[in-house]
Amino acid sequence: MTSGHRGLRNACVRRGGPCRIVPVRHALSVIKRRTADGPVVTYGIIGLCCLAFLVSPVSGLGPAHGKPDALLSAQSAYFERWGIVPDQLVAWAPHALVTPVTALFVHGNWLHLLGNMLFLYVFGGMAEERMGHVHFAVFYLVVGALAMSAYAVANADSAETLVGASGAISGVLGAFLLLFPGARVTSLFPFLFFLPLRFPAWTVLLFWFALQWFAQRQSYGAGGAQAGPQVAYLAHLVGFTAGFLYAAACYWRPGRVRGQAVATEGERQP
Numbered sequence: 522m523t524s525g526h527r528g529l530r531n532a533c534v535r536r537g538g539p540c541r542i543v544p545v546r547h548a549l550s551v552i553k554r555r556t557a558d559g560p561v562v563t564y565g566i567i568g569l570c571c572l573a574f575l576v577s578p579v580s581g582l583g584p585a586h587g588k589p590d591a592l593l594s595a596q597s598a599y600f601e602r603w604g605i606v607p608d609q610l611v612a613w614a615p616h617a618l619v620t621p622v623t624a625l626f627v628h629g630n631w632l633h634l635l636g637n638m639l640f641l642y643v644f645g646g647m648a649e650e651r652m653g654h655v656h657f658a659v660f661y662l663v664v665g666a667l668a669m670s671a672y673a674v675a676n677a678d679s680a681e682t683l684v685g686a687s688g689a690i691s692g693v694l695g696a697f698l699l700l701f702p703g704a705r706v707t708s709l710f711p712f713l714f715f716l717p718l719r720f721p722a723w724t725v726l727l728f729w730f731a732l733q734w735f736a737q738r739q740s741y742g743a744g745g746a747q748a749g750p751q752v753a754y755l756a757h758l759v760g761f762t763a764g765f766l767y768a769a770a771c772y773w774r775p776g777r778v779r780g781q782a783v784a785t786e787g788e789r790q791p
Contacts (some may be wrong), residue, residue: 527661560646567638570686573626574634603627604684607673620665621673627684637686643706644697645690651700660696665689668760672753675719688756691733695764698726700772733757743753 557719574580578595604624609617631774649657668688673679697704737754 532781543706553719558650560657562654562661563641563645563649566645566661566686567641568633570626570628570638574628574631577627579629581629584666589762598685600627600629600682604682605669605673606682607676607679610673611677621669622662624669624684625662625665625686625689628686629684633685637690640690641686641693647701647704648693648696652696660764661689661693664760664763664767666690667763668692668756669753672756673761675755682752683751683756685756688753688760691760692756692764693764694729694765695761696768699765699768730758730761733761 575582578592578599581592603620604627605620606617610620628637645657645661652660665686665688668691669683672683672688704722706720706722706725733754736752737758740752740754741753
């Protein structure tokens with residue numbers, strides 16, 4: 522979900538994990554709404570990320586950059602300007618201090634953008650409905666910046682650029698796990714030939730977290746050095762954990778009874 526970039530050659534490359542999950546939808550019972558106009562912040566973030574990508578040289582849609590070499594140079598400059606460069610951030614370079622936020626709206630390629638926006642669309646709306654617009658917006662930015670900064674600190678000597686919204690989106694997943702563990706999520710599993718399966722949210726999200734954990738372990742060599750980071754799994758883990766703990770601190774109450782999830786299409790209500 523979050524991509525690391527190494528110069529021009531490896532820009533926009535994502536590390537393949539042991540398996541991927543593609544969430545499609547979820548079903549939830551009616552909850553106490555704090556917003557009357559829908560998840561406008563979630564839709565706004567999706568719109569901003571898409572707009573930022575379309576007008577950037579990364580989309581390849583603008584003819585202004587001319588030849589391929591000029592386009593690659595423009596893409597590299599774009600990532601370095603708006604993405605996180607760990608060794609610059611930990612050195613407190615003035616221009617780098619805002620990049621933990623700006624990097625959340627930058628994506629490395631079409632697949633990177635669409636994958637992140639799908640996760641945000643599926644899980645962000647209900648989290649925003651529960652938190653409220655302003656609370657959710659602050660939560661998204663703070664958790665995302667924290668996740669990206671944690672990765673930068675852990676890789677303080679790296680000059681590779683880090684971009685992507687998935688540190689923040691991972692925080693949304695962690696909060697969703699705490700807020701709606703019983704929501705049934707319909708997902709596609711590539712290793713099962715994209716067969717749509719329906720599981721409780723806690724099953725899907727903990728499975729996703731386990732995948733990130735194992736992928737993070739595998740991304741490091743035998744000597745403990747990271748072997749060519751292309752996906753910042755550590756940012757995913759930090760974001761998810763921070764989101765879960767924050768939601769627990771704000772919303773969890775011992776003995777609280779949660780509503781039962783409604784049936785999805787094709788099922789009968791219990």
